[in-house]
Amino acid sequence: MTEARRHPLSRFPAFRALGALIFREMATSYGRSPGGFVWTVLEPVGGIALLTVIFSMAVRVPPMGSSFALFYATGLLPFLMFLDVSRKIAQSLSFSKQLLFYPGVTFVDAIMARFVLCCVVHALVFVIVLSGIIAYDRVDLILDLPRVVLAFLMAAGLGLGVGCMNCFLMRRFPLWSNIWAIATRPLFLVSCIFMPFDSVPQGFRDVLWFNPIIHIVGMNRSAFYSTYRADYVEPVYVALVAAILFASGLALLFKWHRDLAQR
Template structure:
């Protein structure tokens, strides 16, 4: 734990300490994305699929997606980021993965709480909130990001072209994760295909905590958890077997 904490502090100083604004950019970046797209879509469509505020509707879909993406991207680059330190016996690849996971998870949670709390205060949202699905969706987004990031960390280390290929493959993910719509609005064939996207389940669970009349009957936490654990196990097996080859590449 001391090693993991030291790596977390090192990354905090490297990522935020040398950037003007530091942690403020972690809040301003997703806030800017939410505001710009919310204003744009509010000009095209009068009301969102749920509620009356595009700002809240979009934020409840975008923030879990952004959490997953930031965690998976950070974990996928854990070995490259800490490569010089991994030459010391006291620091292992698992320490590097856990450090990046913990820092990005905590940062994303703080950002989500601040932004959603601010949006609720601005729009005067008076509906009763359900914390259970909110916490559940947040936890699922975190563990999915860890699973995808761990596997990508191994694959990109073994096959450098994989990082580029993955960015191309997942480019449509923003449009396929229920950020701009709800699952029930889709035609049957699209629902059949997109059900296998774990992020679609996460966005539905998150929104059920903000909209009391909405029940995401299609969402399966066990499916998301199963996919995440399988990906994580594959990544750990590959890193455990090939981490020395990756470091020496």
């Protein structure tokens, strides 16, 4: 009884393992490199600044609003979040390989620890970068916060689903890492970061609609531009894709994780 009072989480070893893995991830990812978390913020800032300079030289007016930086940030930030979450989840078994031999640590703990920390980091990046752009460019806007949160959750969920499936595929079939890297290179160009989905020719639009990142970007932009309706966005479609990939990846990992952890 006394021991339980001293340690409230002693009855929940899974939460203790998850917390320990999160702190380990923080120390490894942000504590050992010069700059640490700063580089996580500088990456999207550098990309947005470069896009702003390049396109402002060719086009005087951004596709939406009056700020080139805000337009590209609303597309680039959720895109980078999806990529980072999916990449971190896909590397969960490799990153925590030695810890998985302890009886109190499971591969689910490793996945959730990376997922939680990655979401927290990108939430801070969202706030820092977008607030900085709005203040610097003196943008006057009506922010729809629930849509921002929904876009964030859509990016996080899709990253979790894709990452979970890739976590199995990349450990089971090492060649898949190269195939995935090649397949995702065009994503930056076909996710409507440079232009609104509505401005894409109809023939291409019908095909691009099936890219779930299009819906995430559209949802996020509609939160910052009150006149942008984004009727094509279907959160249910993104949730369905994410759920199918997550459930399939998790089922395969439950079946093969012991063999995969030894590779």
